[in-house]
Amino acid sequence: MQGSNTPLIEMIDMCKSFGGVHAVDHVSVDLYPGEVMGILGHNGAGKTVLIKMLSGAIKRDSGTIKVNGEVANINNPRDAKHYGIETIYQTLALADNQDAPANLFLGRELMTGWGTLDDVAMEAETRKVMNRLNPNFAKFKAPVKALSGGQRQSVAIARAIYFNAKALIMDEPTAALGPQETKQVADLTIQLKKEGIGIFLISHDLHDVFDLADRVSVIKNGRLVGTARTSEVTKDEVLGMIILGKCPAAATPGPGALERDAA
Amino acid sequence: MSSHNNAETAGAAATPGKARSGTRSPVARFFQATELDTRLLGMIGALIVLWIGFDIASGGVFLTPRNLWNLSVQTSSIAVMSTGMVLVIVTRNIDLSVGSVLGFIGMIMGVTQAIEIPQYLGYEHPATWAIALAVGVVLGGAIGMLHGYVISYLGVPAFIVTLGGLLAWRGAAWWVTSGRTVAPMDGNFKLMGGGVDGAVGATASWIIGIVACLAIIALLRYGRTQRQRFNFPLRPIWAEFTLGAIGCAVVLGAVTVANSYPWPRRIAERYAEANGIPIPEGGLFISHGLAVPVLVALGVGVVMTFVATRTKFGRYVFAIGGNPEAAELAGINTRRTTMLVFMVMGMLCAIGSAISTARLNAATNAQGTLDELYVIAATVIGGTSLAGGVGTIAGAMLGAVVMQSLQSGMVLMGIDSPLQNIVVGIVLVIAVWVDTMYRKRT
Ligand SMILES: Nc1ncnc2c1ncn2[C@@H]1O[C@H](COP(=O)(O)OP(=O)(O)O)[C@@H](O)[C@H]1O
Ligand SMILES: [Mg+2]
Numbered sequence: 001m002q003g004s005n006t007p008l009i010e011m012i013d014m015c016k017s018f019g020g021v022h023a024v025d026h027v028s029v030d031l032y033p034g035e036v037m038g039i040l041g042h043n044g045a046g047k048t049v050l051i052k053m054l055s056g057a058i059k060r061d062s063g064t065i066k067v068n069g070e071v072a073n074i075n076n077p078r079d080a081k082h083y084g085i086e087t088i089y090q091t092l093a094l095a096d097n098q099d100a101p102a103n104l105f106l107g108r109e110l111m112t113g114w115g116t117l118d119d120v121a122m123e124a125e126t127r128k129v130m131n132r133l134n135p136n137f138a139k140f141k142a143p144v145k146a147l148s149g150g151q152r153q154s155v156a157i158a159r160a161i162y163f164n165a166k167a168l169i170m171d172e173p174t175a176a177l178g179p180q181e182t183k184q185v186a187d188l189t190i191q192l193k194k195e196g197i198g199i200f201l202i203s204h205d206l207h208d209v210f211d212l213a214d215r216v217s218v219i220k221n222g223r224l225v226g227t228a229r230t231s232e233v234t235k236d237e238v239l240g241m242i243i244l245g246k247c248p249a250a251a252t253p254g255p256g257a258l259e260r261d262a263a
Numbered sequence: 264m265s266s267h268n269n270a271e272t273a274g275a276a277a278t279p280g281k282a283r284s285g286t287r288s289p290v291a292r293f294f295q296a297t298e299l300d301t302r303l304l305g306m307i308g309a310l311i312v313l314w315i316g317f318d319i320a321s322g323g324v325f326l327t328p329r330n331l332w333n334l335s336v337q338t339s340s341i342a343v344m345s346t347g348m349v350l351v352i353v354t355r356n357i358d359l360s361v362g363s364v365l366g367f368i369g370m371i372m373g374v375t376q377a378i379e380i381p382q383y384l385g386y387e388h389p390a391t392w393a394i395a396l397a398v399g400v401v402l403g404g405a406i407g408m409l410h411g412y413v414i415s416y417l418g419v420p421a422f423i424v425t426l427g428g429l430l431a432w433r434g435a436a437w438w439v440t441s442g443r444t445v446a447p448m449d450g451n452f453k454l455m456g457g458g459v460d461g462a463v464g465a466t467a468s469w470i471i472g473i474v475a476c477l478a479i480i481a482l483l484r485y486g487r488t489q490r491q492r493f494n495f496p497l498r499p500i501w502a503e504f505t506l507g508a509i510g511c512a513v514v515l516g517a518v519t520v521a522n523s524y525p526w527p528r529r530i531a532e533r534y535a536e537a538n539g540i541p542i543p544e545g546g547l548f549i550s551h552g553l554a555v556p557v558l559v560a561l562g563v564g565v566v567m568t569f570v571a572t573r574t575k576f577g578r579y580v581f582a583i584g585g586n587p588e589a590a591e592l593a594g595i596n597t598r599r600t601t602m603l604v605f606m607v608m609g610m611l612c613a614i615g616s617a618i619s620t621a622r623l624n625a626a627t628n629a630q631g632t633l634d635e636l637y638v639i640a641a642t643v644i645g646g647t648s649l650a651g652g653v654g655t656i657a658g659a660m661l662g663a664v665v666m667q668s669l670q671s672g673m674v675l676m677g678i679d680s681p682l683q684n685i686v687v688g689i690v691l692v693i694a695v696w697v698d699t700m701y702r703k704r705t
Contacts, residue, residue, distance in 0.1 A: 057592055078594035093592045097585035097652035098578075106582055107593035109575055116573040124493040143585075 006069040008033045008198040009054065009085070009167050014063035016049050023049040025222040026255050027063075031167060031198040036189060038213035038230075039202045040242055046222040047202045048090055051169050054200075055087040056080035067167075078107070084166030088173055090202075092156040096145035100137075101126040103144055104159045129158045133188070150181040157185075161192065168192060169200045174208055186212055206242065210235055220245045223256025296502040302646055302701065306661050310668065317672035324675055328524035332551060334664070334671050335521075336457040336622070339556035340365075340615040341637050342663035346567040347611035348642040349659045350577075350604045353584040355651035356414065356421035358608050360428030361638050364406055365616040365631030366436040372399040372617060373445035373626025376452055392452035399613035406432070407609020411602030421605075429635065436628040446625035456621030457554040459530055465522045468552035472518035479510040521557075522550040556618045560660070563614060568656040570607075580604060584652030640687070641666050644694045648702075665694075 007030040016024040024046045031037045039047050052058040054065060056077040065072045067083045074080050080087070094103050101122040110125070112118040123140055130137040134154040144152055153173065160168055170189075174182040189199060189212055203209045209216060210230055218225040218241040225241045228251035237248040247257035287295070294301055318325040344361050351358045376395040384391065410428055414421045447453075454461040463471070483503055490497055498506075525531065531547040534540075540547070571577040579600045582590040591597050615634075620626050645662030647654030669690060673683045 055592075076594065077592050081594060087592075089592060091588070093586070093589040095582040095585035095589050095593075095652075098582060102578060102582070106578075106590070107595050109578060111575075116569075117575065117578060120489045120493050120495065123495065 007031060007066070008035075008068060009200075010064075010066040010069075011050070011054060012064040012066070014050060014053055014065075015061045016046075016053060016058060017061060022222045024053070024219075027219060027222070027224045028254070029200075029217045029224070029227065031200060033166070033198050034193055034196045035215070036193055036199045036201055036213045038209035038216035039200055039219065040206060040209060040216055040238065041204065041219035042242065043204050045204075045219045047204075047219055048171055049222075050219065051087070051171060051200060051202060054080065055085060055089075055169055057087075057089075081108075081163070084164070085169065086160035086163060086165035086167070087169040088153075088156045088160045088171065090171040090175065092152055094144045094152060094155060097143050099139075099141050099143055100130070100147075100155045100158075101140060103155050104129070104162060106159070108163065125162070126158070129162050130154065133158055133161075134184070149176040150178065150184075153177060153181065153185070157188065161197075165197055167198045167200070169202070171202045172204070173201070174203075182208075206235060206238055210238065217254075218242055220256050224254030225256045225258075226251040226253045228252070293502075296499050297506055298498065298502075299506075300655075302698075303655065303658055303661070305701070306644075306646070306658065306665070310661065310665055313665065313668055313672070317668070317675065321672065321675040325672055328520050330671065330675070331520050332524040332554065334667055335557045336554045337671065338663050338667040339457075339554075339560040340618040340622075341634065341641055341666065342560045342660045343563045343618065344608075344611050344615040344634070344638045345641040345645065345659040345663050346563055346656045347604075347608035348638050349567075349645075349647050349654045349656055350571065350580050351421075351608050352639075352642055352647045352649060353580055353651055353654045354601055354604055355584055355587070356601065356604070357639070358410070358421065358425045358428075358605065359635050359639075360410065360425040360432055361608065361612050361615075362631040362634030362636075363429050363432035363436065364403065364609060364612040365619065365634055366628060367432040367439070368399045368403050368406075368613045369616040369620040369626045369630045370436045370439040370445065370628060371402055372396065372452075372613075373448065373620060374439055375399075376449040377445050377447070377626075380449075387450050389451065391449040392455075395449065395452055396455075396613075396617055399617060400610050403609035403611070403613030403616075404606050405609070407606040407612070408602060410609070411605030414605065415598040415601040433628070433632075436630070439628070442628055444625050444627045448621055448624050448626075452617070453621050453624055454555050455559060455617050456619070456624065457556045458622075459526050459551065461555040461621070462521070462551040462553060463555065463558070464552040465550035466552075468518045468522055468550070471553060471558070472514050475514045476511040479514070480507050483507050518553065521553045524551045525549055526551065556622065559614065559618060563611065564656055564660050571656055576600065576603065581652060586652075637663075637666055640691045644691065646698060 009031040011030070012028045014024055014027045015022070027046070027050055029037065029039065039051065041047050049058060053060040053063070054074065056074045056079050059075065065074050072083055074083065095106060101119065104126050105122045110118045110121045126140060134151070137151060137154060139147055139151070144155055147155070153176070173185050177185065189201065193199060201209050201213060213230050215227060215229050216238060217227040218238065220242070225245045226247035228238065228248065232250040233248055240246045240248065241251070245256055245258040247253040314326060324330060344365070348358060348361070372395045375398050376391050380388065380391050380394060410424050413419050413424050483506060487497060487503065526534070526549045528546055531549050532542060534549065535542050535547050571580070579590060579595045582593070582595060583597050583600060587597060616631065619630060623630070641662035642654070642659045643649065643662070644665055645655070645658035645660070647659060666687070669687055670683060673686060
């Protein structure tokens with residue numbers, strides 16, 4: 001693959017603490033185009049804080065972010081979107097009182113020639129993209145708080161993929177979904193991967209991620225345990241990383257690994 | 264009425280077009296086809312009941328052109344400010360300072376036109392009213408921006424900042440002239456307060472009414488062509504015609520009422536004498552027509568509705584109210600937006616101040632006392648949720664009419680003012696309770 005040598009995204013030595021708590025402590029991860037990178041760890045491990053630094057939602061204390069090998073200046077959500085980094089947040093981050101088109105275009109509204117909101121155009125675009133994502137979706141005029149968990153999720157996903165993302169961050173995308181909807185998200189992930197989009201797939205549950213991901217990075221107590229190709233490690237080994245912080249031989253250990261030279 | 268931003272309108276339009284003709288009752292079908300906001304209609308219904316009740320209780324003096332005309336003028340100042348309060352409350356804030364800001368700006372505008380400008384341009388200069396109003400609006404914007412800055416950039420809660428403003432600006436209003444009342448106001452400025460001169464007369468009222476009707480029809484047509492452009496489901500054509508007919512009937516009805524209120528006989532006679540008009544038998548009938556402050560308030564309502572529903576700023580205001588974190592993550596500058604909301608509120612205080620100062624023909628340091636409570640009550644009765652994210656400009660203005668109707672009605676019935684306050688207080692609580700129940704149901 002052509003782009004394989006230069007990672008799409010590199011996060012190097014990222015740190016963030018709240019008060020005295022090191023939520024993210026010298027973590028480095030990277031992502032290649034067309035790759036699914038799983039970020040695993042217990043609840044409270046620091047996964048969300050880590051990726052929020054990438055999406056511009058949280059200001060990092062230190063660390064470097066590179067996009068296509070060049071240092072990227074990401075200080076707010078707008079900057080991240082400018083670099084083609086889109087995020088589906090764990091909380092979905094939808095304005096509950098507004099309808100699907102308003103949410104999809106929030107902050108990037110389509111305007112008429114008069115400089116006013118072009119609601120019909122936004123609704124038309126929303127209908128198009130939702131047709132692709134979730135053909136059963138019909139409530140284009142209802143506030144999103146009136147939608148089911150799966151429908152809300154589709155709106156959040158539509159918002160992330162509509163603007164031609166290069167890198168997509170999905171933070172616990174299936175946490176609130178039923179089995180069928182979970183399958184839909186998995187299918188979508190595979191499709192987006194084929195289109196060459198790099199995906200950070202964040203979860204506390206190994207089973208959500210292992211089969212989809214090309215690589216996984218495991219975080220424990222804010223520190224990187226290690227990074228491994230899913231083809232080179234077993235599920236049990238990754239579980240060991242998550243629970244014990246034990247880095248298997250096939251994985252590249254990080255500063256959070258319990259035993260660096262375990263056989 | 265288009266449906267965006269606010270949760271209550273969306274309910275009516277929630278079902279897509281194909282499912283439209285079902286086995287529902289004709290009433291339900293009517294509301295679905297016209298996409299009318301049932302909440303707003305409920306309020307109009309309550310208002311009509313209130314009016315008829317007062318009319319019966321007062322022996323038929325409530326629903327007279329004279330009383331309705333006065334009601335419209337008395338509502339204007341509060342109605343103007345309530346449109347701004349909608350945005351403030353939608354962003355989960357509150358502004359307790361509007362009455363005091365109104366008082367302070369009134370004093371400044373009074374001094375500007377009665378003391379400062381005459382030194383340079385003399386009394387009754389044609390530009391005086393415009394300069395005084397501009398000074399007021401700029402000052403109001405600056406005061407609002409100051410409040411907004413402290414609230415959104417320094418992180419002091421709006422309740423505290425504007426509570427401070429309530430005290431500080433009232434004090435400042437006294438300070439301007441050490442408590443002295445400033446009077447009279449400039450003749451042109453006074454037109455903003457209504458009265459015989461501050462009403463546009465019969466002919467102009469009809470012209471305004473017809474223009475408004477044409478605008479309603481044009482808006483309906485524009486909405487339809489826009490939806491056709493994307494092959495969206497359309498309203499049935501009868502629904503479009505019904506909406507247009509209702510809108511035009513309301514407008515022309517209001518004009519008719521305003522035009523049926525004649526000038527007082529003595530003023531009309533003096534006018535006739537001065538202009539050499541013969542006085543016919545049975546007296547001279549010169550219509551007031553629509554009052555200038557009412558036109559100002561309606562104009563503000565139209566502009567604010569446009570801002571709230573058709574601009575990015577308005578959309579961000581509602582998004583912030585719905586979910587501040589989501590707005591922030593979407594890249595919206597929530598702090599700046601919040602500051603601007605307070606700036607708009609301040610500018611509207613200036614317009615409200617111009618109306619009430621002009622109506623009184625004087626600026627006093629007590630002007631606007633308790634207005635903050637009436638404005639907030641009107642806004643909340645008008646369906647703006649204190650939880651944020653939900654509200655309409657039209658609802659708030661109707662809320663102002665409800666508040667004023669209550670007061671005027673009780674005055675006509677000769678109810679003592681302490682009892683009036685008790686009733687207004689109870690009505691406020693009940694109105695919000697009913698609204699809460701309604702929202703739970705939908
Ligand atoms: N805004 C915040 N303020 C203070 N502490 C925070 C904040 N956000 C996260 N934390 C803390 O940082 C740690 C990591 O949280 P998070 O990244 O959300 O975990 P997860 O891996 O489950 O996504 C937790 O201990 C959490 O309490
Ligand atoms: Mg998380």
